[in-house]
Amino acid sequence: MPNEKRKIxxxxxxxxxxxxxxxxxxxxxxxGKIISQRLGILNVNSDYIxxxxxxxxxxxxxxxxxxxxxxxxxxxxxLVDINAPSPAFLHGEEVPWDVEFGDAEKYLNRGDSVxxxxxxxxxLKKMQITMKDRNLYKxxxxxxxxxxxxxxxxxIGKKGSMIALIKKYIRCRIFVGQNGKIxxxxxxxSIERVLQVIHKIESEAITFGLTNRIEELLKKDAxxxxx
Amino acid sequence: xxxxxxxxxxxxxxxDGRGPEELRKIxxxxxxxxxxxxxxxxxxxxxxxxxxxxxxxxxxxRHTQNLLRAIVNARYNxxxxxxxxxxxxxxxxxxxxxxxxxxxxxEKVILTEQFPRASIDVNIEVLDAEAGTRCAGLTAAGVxxxxxxxxxxxxxxxxxxxxxxxxxxxxxxxxxxxxxDADLPIAISPRTNExxxxxxxxxLTLEEFNKALDFAIKGCNAVSEIQKKxxxxxxxxxxxxx
Numbered sequence: 001m002p003n004e005k006r007k008i009x010x011x012x013x014x015x016x017x018x019x020x021x022x023x024x025x026x027x028x029x030x031x032g033k034i035i036s037q038r039l040g041i042l043n044v045n046s047d048y049i050x051x052x053x054x055x056x057x058x059x060x061x062x063x064x065x066x067x068x069x070x071x072x073x074x075x076x077x078x079l080v081d082i083n084a085p086s087p088a089f090l091h092g093e094e095v096p097w098d099v100e101f102g103d104a105e106k107y108l109n110r111g112d113s114v115x116x117x118x119x120x121x122x123x124l125k126k127m128q129i130t131m132k133d134r135n136l137y138k139x140x141x142x143x144x145x146x147x148x149x150x151x152x153x154x155x156i157g158k159k160g161s162m163i164a165l166i167k168k169y170i171r172c173r174i175f176v177g178q179n180g181k182i183x184x185x186x187x188x189x190s191i192e193r194v195l196q197v198i199h200k201i202e203s204e205a206i207t208f209g210l211t212n213r214i215e216e217l218l219k220k221d222a223x224x225x226x227x
Numbered sequence: 228x229x230x231x232x233x234x235x236x237x238x239x240x241x242x243d244g245r246g247p248e249e250l251r252k253i254x255x256x257x258x259x260x261x262x263x264x265x266x267x268x269x270x271x272x273x274x275x276x277x278x279x280x281x282x283x284x285x286x287x288x289r290h291t292q293n294l295l296r297a298i299v300n301a302r303y304n305x306x307x308x309x310x311x312x313x314x315x316x317x318x319x320x321x322x323x324x325x326x327x328x329x330x331x332x333x334e335k336v337i338l339t340e341q342f343p344r345a346s347i348d349v350n351i352e353v354l355d356a357e358a359g360t361r362c363a364g365l366t367a368a369g370v371x372x373x374x375x376x377x378x379x380x381x382x383x384x385x386x387x388x389x390x391x392x393x394x395x396x397x398x399x400x401x402x403x404x405x406x407x408d409a410d411l412p413i414a415i416s417p418r419t420n421e422x423x424x425x426x427x428x429x430x431l432t433l434e435e436f437n438k439a440l441d442f443a444i445k446g447c448n449a450v451s452e453i454q455k456k457x458x459x460x461x462x463x464x465x466x467x468x469x
Contacts, residue, residue, distance in 0.1 A: 008459060008462045008463055010373055010455055010458045011373050011378070011379045011380070011381065011382055012380065012382055012416075012417070012418045013455075028338075028380070030380075035380075035418075037338060037378035037379065037380070038373075038376055038377065038379070039374065039376055039458065039462070040376075054376060054462060055264070055265070055374065055375065055376035056375065056376025056377065057264070057282070057283055057284075057376070085282070085283040085284060085285065085297075085342045085344075085345035086285045086343075086344050087285065124294060124343045124344070125342070125343050125344070
């Protein structure tokens, strides 16, 4: 993107005319005008006007990878907190183990963390998640940090560039949940450094040229480069 | 209440030197609390109000949940030290009423249908009171909701007008509220000028009422600009242009 400011908009701000543009995410139409619903960054994509949230609760989308914390074991599955306005249901059939009815507690219990994928969301925003996908496990060890869900795309970078960058300079394992929870595993020093980098990305998420600055930061105190 | 105190001098100036259509000084700070989803600190004349917004989160107890939309719980509370005599802490009839009317006003602007079964909790804490705390509280709540990233149709804003010594004036101060003839706090959605809250205490003729309403709406629009500026200032300062 060229040297143009990212424009911050507030709720009720008029963004454009409904005749020339279409109302995208985070906007609504009233009296022929497209109006912002929330505090966010203006994004005009061909003929759609979108507002990307700056802050706010995680809004799940089917297919998102998330990290959740088990709230309760029921007889046929679990209720998992994925930072959304209400807990998601993880069915006994949707885990990599063979769970018999009533035995859910044997596999996952209150407080356990899992990696999962959002399977479906109905009209009432009741969510189902699944662990039957590539590389989804119960989390053992490592460190989970929380960031603002709206900053996740910046932490991942374009096609995972930012994560690839961190992995290149620091020896660690990272799983970024779209819900703002990030799991980092490695030795203590590496975790510490990854946390520092992620904090920097989070606080400067709405600036340009971030990837280059992060790379410089990583290069400065890199021990060895992992390709 | 009768008093000999003159609320308006011969030159038309009020006790604190304001003209009839002048607001008290307003200062708004956004995002002052770390644990809350959104927060706001507001000073309006001698009023000091802190608002914290939590959620949308699962509504508890479960029977309060609405299957189709989020519920909005505003809780207005005055600190024991906010008034001259100590205020007995805890909810009383007055603060329960204000909590209810503010909840209903906020519910009208928030897009609650996006969060079925959730609750949005708004805690309004009055630290220092000097007339018009419900307006100050609601105005701060609007900013805190925007700061929390909650989708809404508009940023609600409130302001009061009233009558002192037979004259309609904007934004009553403490003595004016106590010794004046009427007080009319309103909240509006500034984009459309729709009324979200309207209360009246004292007597106004229809003509005076229309004039006071007109004043209050003008006041609301002026406060709305301050709200928007505060929000933009907070988030634009993060920006680094390269």
